[in-house]
Amino acid sequence: MNRETEGQRGKGAEGQRVRRALNKFYDKAFTVIGLLATLIGLAVLLTLLIDVFMDGASRLGWQFLTSYPSRKPEQAGILSAWVGTAWVMALTFIIAFPLGVAAAVYLEEYSKKNWLRDFIEINIANLAGVPSIIYGLLGLGLFVRALSLDRSVISGAATLALLVLPIIILSTREALKAIPSSIREASYALGASKWQTIRHQVLPAAMPGILTGTILAMSRAIGETAPLITIGALTYVAFLPASPISTEFPFITLRGLLDAFSVLPIQIFNWVSRPQKGFFTNAAAGIIVLLIITFLMNGIAVWLRHKYQKKVRW
Amino acid sequence: MKRILVSLITMVALSIAVKAYAAEVIKVDGSSTVYPITEAVAEEFQKTEKDKTKVTVGISGTGGGFKKFCIGETDISDASRPIKPTEVELCKKNGIDYIELPVAYDGLAVIINPKNAWADKMTVKELKKLWEPEAQGKITKWNQIRANWPDKEIHLFGPGVDSGTYDYFTEAIVGKEHSSRGDFTSSEDDNVLVQGIATDQLALGFFGVAYYEHNKDKLKLVAIDDEKDENGKGHILPKYENVVNGTYQPLSRPIFIYVSKKSADKPEIKRFVEFYMKKGGELSKEVGYVALPDNAYKLGLKRFEKRIIGSVFGGKGSQVGVKIEDLLKKEM
Numbered sequence: 145m146n147r148e149t150e151g152q153r154g155k156g157a158e159g160q161r162v163r164r165a166l167n168k169f170y171d172k173a174f175t176v177i178g179l180l181a182t183l184i185g186l187a188v189l190l191t192l193l194i195d196v197f198m199d200g201a202s203r204l205g206w207q208f209l210t211s212y213p214s215r216k217p218e219q220a221g222i223l224s225a226w227v228g229t230a231w232v233m234a235l236t237f238i239i240a241f242p243l244g245v246a247a248a249v250y251l252e253e254y255s256k257k258n259w260l261r262d263f264i265e266i267n268i269a270n271l272a273g274v275p276s277i278i279y280g281l282l283g284l285g286l287f288v289r290a291l292s293l294d295r296s297v298i299s300g301a302a303t304l305a306l307l308v309l310p311i312i313i314l315s316t317r318e319a320l321k322a323i324p325s326s327i328r329e330a331s332y333a334l335g336a337s338k339w340q341t342i343r344h345q346v347l348p349a350a351m352p353g354i355l356t357g358t359i360l361a362m363s364r365a366i367g368e369t370a371p372l373i374t375i376g377a378l379t380y381v382a383f384l385p386a387s388p389i390s391t392e393f394p395f396i397t398l399r400g401l402l403d404a405f406s407v408l409p410i411q412i413f414n415w416v417s418r419p420q421k422g423f424f425t426n427a428a429a430g431i432i433v434l435l436i437i438t439f440l441m442n443g444i445a446v447w448l449r450h451k452y453q454k455k456v457r458w
Numbered sequence: 459m460k461r462i463l464v465s466l467i468t469m470v471a472l473s474i475a476v477k478a479y480a481a482e483v484i485k486v487d488g489s490s491t492v493y494p495i496t497e498a499v500a501e502e503f504q505k506t507e508k509d510k511t512k513v514t515v516g517i518s519g520t521g522g523g524f525k526k527f528c529i530g531e532t533d534i535s536d537a538s539r540p541i542k543p544t545e546v547e548l549c550k551k552n553g554i555d556y557i558e559l560p561v562a563y564d565g566l567a568v569i570i571n572p573k574n575a576w577a578d579k580m581t582v583k584e585l586k587k588l589w590e591p592e593a594q595g596k597i598t599k600w601n602q603i604r605a606n607w608p609d610k611e612i613h614l615f616g617p618g619v620d621s622g623t624y625d626y627f628t629e630a631i632v633g634k635e636h637s638s639r640g641d642f643t644s645s646e647d648d649n650v651l652v653q654g655i656a657t658d659q660l661a662l663g664f665f666g667v668a669y670y671e672h673n674k675d676k677l678k679l680v681a682i683d684d685e686k687d688e689n690g691k692g693h694i695l696p697k698y699e700n701v702v703n704g705t706y707q708p709l710s711r712p713i714f715i716y717v718s719k720k721s722a723d724k725p726e727i728k729r730f731v732e733f734y735m736k737k738g739g740e741l742s743k744e745v746g747y748v749a750l751p752d753n754a755y756k757l758g759l760k761r762f763e764k765r766i767i768g769s770v771f772g773g774k775g776s777q778v779g780v781k782i783e784d785l786l787k788k789e790m
Contacts, residue, residue: 215498215745295516373518376487376526380497380515382504404483404514414517417647418494419672419746424649 196435200428208429212382213411217422222430224381225411228297229366229437231385231400232407235301236308236365241358243305244312245347251313252320253342272310279307280374288375295376297385298401303371308361315357319350352449359445363438369409379414381406408434482726487516488523488536489622491666492713494745495561495738496536502741503733511726520622521545524716528554533721534731537714538564538622540771555719555767559758560782561734562742562749565667565696566627566709568680573659576600576607579693582684582708585631588612588662594639600660614642615651615663622776627664629776630708652677664709667696668746684708701748708778712750719767735759750782757786 211221255261283303293299323346331341347354385400408430415427486496493515500513518526520537527535528549540558541549549556568585570577577600584603587593600607617623619636624644629635645651648665655661656676670677681693690705700706715734721727735758739749770785771777 212501213497214501215494215741376516376518376531378487378514378516379493380500380513382501383509383512404485404512414493417490417649419648419666419669421672 193435196428196431200425200430200432203425203429204432208426209433213380213406217420217426220415220423220426222408222411222426222433224384225406225408225430226433226437227384228377228381228405229407229434231297231405232301232304232372233362233366235297235401236304237358237362239302239305240308240312240361244309244358245316245354247309248313248316248320249342249347252317253338253346268310268313272314275370276307276368277370277374279303280371282306283371283375294402295378295404296402297405299375300372300377300405300407303375304365304368307368307371308358308365311361311364312358315361316350316354319353319357320346322353323349348452348455351452355448355452356445359441359448363441366438366441367409367434369407369413372407372410377410378404378406379410408437482511482724484511484513484534484727484730485516485532486513486534486536486715487518487526487532489520489538489713490517491520491538491564491622492536492561492715493517495713495742495747496534496715496734498741498745499730499734499737502737503730506733507726507729511730513730519620520625521620524548527556527716527718528552530554530718530720533718533724533727535716537716539625539711539776540714541716541769541773542775543773546769546773556716556769557719557722557762557765557767558769559715559717559731559735559762560712560750560754560786561715561738561758562713562747563701563710563782564713564747565701565706566623566630566664566711567667567670567696568662568664568682568709569655569670569677570662570680571655571657571659572676572678574661574678577603577662577680578678579681579683581693582631582682585682586633588614589628589638590632591637591639594641597639611660613654613658613661614639615654615661616642616644617648617651617665618644618646621646623664623666626711626776627709630711630778635776667701670696671746682706682709698748702751704781710748711776711778712782713747717762719765722762722765731762732759735762754783754786757783761786 208221209226210223211219212223213225214220251261251264255264280303283299283306287293287299287302288295293302327345327349328341331345336344381404383403385403385405386397388396388398388400412427412430412434415423415430418424484500486500496515500515504511504513515536516523516532520539521542523532523535523537524541524545525548526532528545529552535556541556568580580603588597588603597603598611599609600612601609603612616627616638624638625635628638632638642663643651643654645654648669651663651665652669652673655663656673662680670679679695681695683693684707686707689707690700690703694700694706696706696709701710704710715731717727717731722731735755739752739755743749
């Protein structure tokens, strides 16, 4: 743009003024368009929130969070659903985060540019676009049937982990690419090994980007219904997965991983399709809880990003 | 590092060891139509069992439920129609014997918009003319059904083609299961159909009568005449008594649970099924279905105790116009 205006300098002051006015106009116009785009998005979100709150806010409360599903709408709650969601999300993170980051570090820092890397890259990019129900079918065949983990928390979490893995790998790679190579070279110059450079310089600097990508991927996973229904997550579950901390020796148990479970989106989906009006209110209240959990997760992402950004000293 | 490894191994070993001690779980899956009844029964059953037994209920549809049931993944399958030949075959291949128990009646309601003043009475023949595959693209206006009806478009709504409800309706009206015109608005979610018909004066659709009961102010029932005088003369509405006494034909159907014979020998499954046959009538009424006559539950219980396997419908899928009591008696 600059060079263009410079080139026109010789053509006289008049042309230059018109040009400048036009540029100013475009500048303003784009600001307005950008603002409109933002406002439309916000307005849609706000309408959605207000609508859901009006329908469901009256139903929210301690009883709603601590009751199991019931045939009576006013007694029904989402205890098994939200605990199931919490279990599945925590496990999905535990499985997908290390795998995703390690894969991205390998691809970005270690692998040489050859046909194998190209092949892997194309596949990961394609996997990120595969419809989620396909992952459900894979999970059903692999985890539920072949590994006979049954319709358990661990099957659900592993399926969702596969679903978010490509997104985590892609966003981690972007974050790693954004680290200037001068940082790596400086580290090498001081005698650090490759792993030391990655461990102490590259990863901490890339962490804000990695975490943002990961939490966005998790926010997608939390709303997924199709793959979990495919692997056979249940609608009526009136008990919780066994707690990981027990009163008996050895005080830690992974039994809960193999328990049956339900999640919030499935419970909401079921209530929406019931004839009684009371269940409709319950569904709206369930949506509010799901939204709050999503907002909390995004909040944590913002906080973590902020925390890690402060640590970067250059 | 070593410590982490050791603790990991112990944890995995523990989780495997502990698996054997887990509480008894009864696994039910299948039809979304039967789900509310099974949910209610499971809820009450778990109260009486005090955490000793856990019941899980999934919704995979009648067909999806049988796919899991017939490879031994579930103990009980909810079904809104009798088992089909392909499913019988699958069960046989995997050595799964089943006991068929009817649990309630479900009436299918044919629904129009309250502003529709003309079509509140229809015959089965007219419905067939409207829904059969040949009608696609041809029968598009109300006056093509009856000449004195308005010369206006007709908008059709129906449940998803994977549902037992669709299968039964097509069997009852068109005469062939799973066969109808394709140009209608279909949704797996019956509330979408309710909304569609409630906002469209020219709409006609069908779904379970429970959805009408909860949206009476927005919808209008169509009285149906099957032109067979032996089961009630004239146009009949899907009212409670008409479903029970078998005059709301052909659109009322029994719905079932199928119990795996292998599972039936487990004490907790036995208790659950007995509880189902005892409380099923009362609870199905509570969640919006029509209970079977008391005697049908007693016959069902007997059938379960004697472990009579197979389907009273001969494994041929939906059948129209059956009185469940007669069928059960025949096999005793």
